[in-house]
Amino acid sequence: xxxxxxxxxxxxxxxxxxxxxxxxxxxxxxxxxxxxxxxxxxxxxxxxxxxxxxxxxxxxxxxxxxxxxxxxxxxxxxxxxxxxxxxxxxxxxxxxxxxxxxxxxxxxxxxxxxxxxxxxxxxxxxxxxxxxxxxxxxxxxxxxxxxxxxxxxxxxxxxxxxxxxxxxxxxxxxxxxxxxxxxxxxxxxxxxxxxxxxxxxxxxxxxxxxxxxxxxxxxxxxxxxxxxxxxxxxxxxxxxxxxxxxxxxxxxxxxxxxxxxxxxxxxxxxxxxxxxxxxxxxxxxxxxxxxxxxxxxxxxxxxxxxxxxxxxxxxxxxxxxxxxxxxxxxxxxxxxxxxxxxxxxxxxxxxxxxxxxxxxxxxxxxxxxxxxxxxxxxxxxxxxxxxxxxxxxxxxxxxxxxxxxxxxxxxxxxxxxxxxxxxxxxxxxxxxxxxxxxxxxxxxxxxxxxxx
Amino acid sequence: xxxxxxxxxxxxxxxxxxxxxxxxxxxxxxxxxxxxxxxxxxxxxxxxxxxxxxxxxxxxxxxxxxxxxxxxxxxxxxxxxxxxxxxxxxxxxxxxxxxxxxx
Numbered sequence: 424x425x426x427x428x429x430x431x432x433x434x435x436x437x438x439x440x441x442x443x444x445x446x447x448x449x450x451x452x453x454x455x456x457x458x459x460x461x462x463x464x465x466x467x468x469x470x471x472x473x474x475x476x477x478x479x480x481x482x483x484x485x486x487x488x489x490x491x492x493x494x495x496x497x498x499x500x501x502x503x504x505x506x507x508x509x510x511x512x513x514x515x516x517x518x519x520x521x522x523x524x525x526x527x528x529x530x531x532x533x534x535x536x537x538x539x540x541x542x543x544x545x546x547x548x549x550x551x552x553x554x555x556x557x558x559x560x561x562x563x564x565x566x567x568x569x570x571x572x573x574x575x576x577x578x579x580x581x582x583x584x585x586x587x588x589x590x591x592x593x594x595x596x597x598x599x600x601x602x603x604x605x606x607x608x609x610x611x612x613x614x615x616x617x618x619x620x621x622x623x624x625x626x627x628x629x630x631x632x633x634x635x636x637x638x639x640x641x642x643x644x645x646x647x648x649x650x651x652x653x654x655x656x657x658x659x660x661x662x663x664x665x666x667x668x669x670x671x672x673x674x675x676x677x678x679x680x681x682x683x684x685x686x687x688x689x690x691x692x693x694x695x696x697x698x699x700x701x702x703x704x705x706x707x708x709x710x711x712x713x714x715x716x717x718x719x720x721x722x723x724x725x726x727x728x729x730x731x732x733x734x735x736x737x738x739x740x741x742x743x744x745x746x747x748x749x750x751x752x753x754x755x756x757x758x759x760x761x762x763x764x765x766x767x768x769x770x771x772x773x774x775x776x777x778x779x780x781x782x783x784x785x786x787x788x789x790x791x792x793x794x795x796x797x798x799x800x801x802x803x804x805x806x807x808x809x810x811x812x813x814x815x816x817x818x819x820x821x822x823x824x825x826x827x828x829x830x831x832x833x834x835x836x837x838x839x840x841x842x843x844x845x846x847x848x849x850x851x852x853x854x855x856x857x858x859x860x861x862x863x864x865x866x867x868x869x870x871x872x873x874x875x
Numbered sequence: 876x877x878x879x880x881x882x883x884x885x886x887x888x889x890x891x892x893x894x895x896x897x898x899x900x901x902x903x904x905x906x907x908x909x910x911x912x913x914x915x916x917x918x919x920x921x922x923x924x925x926x927x928x929x930x931x932x933x934x935x936x937x938x939x940x941x942x943x944x945x946x947x948x949x950x951x952x953x954x955x956x957x958x959x960x961x962x963x964x965x966x967x968x969x970x971x972x973x974x975x976x977x978x
Binding site for chain 1 (some may be wrong): 891900925927941942949962
């Protein structure tokens with residue numbers, strides 16, 4: 424096999440793609456259709472709650488085009504990080520969608536489902552053996568923090584995908600995966616260089632985000648050869664340029680020259696980008712540097728409590744000039760009323776947009792000034808009921824708070840909504856972001872074969 | 876001049892839940908070359924703009940193929956933790972736009 428083509432329909436399963444671009448992709452006779460379905464970008468909530476940040480109907484729409492196309496062409500379809508986070512509930516909800524499509528379209532195929540969720544006891548045992556280390560700035564893991572986890576997933580490499588292919592799977596639906604895997608697995612199993620296969624996967628996993636104009640909802644094609652690969656968009660309105668492709672090496676990465684993954688890192692120090700036509704870019708020279716041991720990245724979240732918020736605004740110049748004092752006064756009134764000064768399990772916060780909103784995590788940066796402020800009152804507590812109580816009380820206290828110099832005595836806040844308070848439900852935070860040393864890249868990721 | 880005058884892209888984003896990464900892509904290779912030669916985008920200047928210690932900067936890398944410079948730092952809080960105002964980290968770039976550049 425001299426050449427292997429990978430079709431990437433969309434940046435995230437459910438983000439959609441124009442059918443015309445997809446048809447153009449199929450006209451090129453790809454060897455595999457691959458799609459990433461997840462990300463940690465939307466934050467810890469989705470891993471904790473067990474559902475996706477993408478919409479089920481949108482996911483179904485994408486799959487109902489990809490599955491029959493792959494079966495008709497006789498090529499595998501590979502989906503990584505199912506359901507946005509790739510824990511068991513996320514995989515299961517995607518399995519249900521695929522079953523529905525198979526039933527509706529009278530399709531029959533073999534589907535491999537690869538599990539990426541880890542049991543707490545297993546992680547604790549590995550922790551005791553010294554096989555778990557923090558990744559970058561993440562804190563040390565303890566057995567208590569493992570016990571607090573709702574779900575723990577591990578990012579698989581390409582090896583479990585390769586095993587599923589050997590088992591004869593036509594559709595592979597995997598839990599949490601290192602993003603390039605579903606794109607690189609077939610190529611690596613056919614003997615193409617790992618460095619190029621992974622680098623191509625790194626670019627294809629974001630689909631047409633790499634092109635100009637960029638889009639997360641349009642198709643890209645990668646053509647891999649033994650010494651190079653070529654990427655190109657499938658919509659004539661988009662182009663790949665050496666700059667757009669090179670710049671993509673920066674996107675969401677810590678260091679553009681070294682991109683670490685399970686089993687090793689790709690090294691871009693010797694990579695060259697060449698413009699082949701006005702929309703095709705050829706990449707060569709990328710190297711793979713294996714690590715001595717094989718590491719799997721773990722992600723886990725714990726529940727912090729339940730949240731209720733109330734967005735409210737002011738346009739009063741006196742109130743705006745007194746806002747810090749108002750917040751101090753309201754906070755102390757709430758703490759006093761519910762005797763919560765020493766409670767560590769309660770969080771009461773006031774996000775003040777127009778003063779220190781977006782840049783809140785950098786307290787030393789200059790404050791904004793505005794003749795309007797949006798204040799988001801936020802309460803997080805061990806139960807939803809308690810969060811409701813605290814938020815409601817803080818809101819009513821702020822509405823009628825008698826600050827220094829007040830002349831607008833009817834009410835301090837403009838509420839955009841009735842009801843003014845919004846129950847946000849469970850709140851989670853990341854508490855596992857670690858590396859797990861494994862002896863075998865496949866063993867932690869069991870594969871189940873389903874006949875649909 | 877300011878960075879916004881000589882860059883075509885200035886952006887920020889999470890790189891995992893515990894890091895924030897900033898990319899600056901320059902308008903042309905000539906300007907990029909001068910900025911790189913002068914190391915005009917530096918740890919010191921970045922830390923002064925954001926009010927963070929230099930130990931929080933994990934990488935500051937000039938990346939020739941994209942005529943870009945990348946700065947990756949410790950996220951002051953993990954993505955989505957209590958106190959968050961930018962879950963994706965995609966709106967932390969504005970102070971960087973105003974970085975003074977002498978070349």
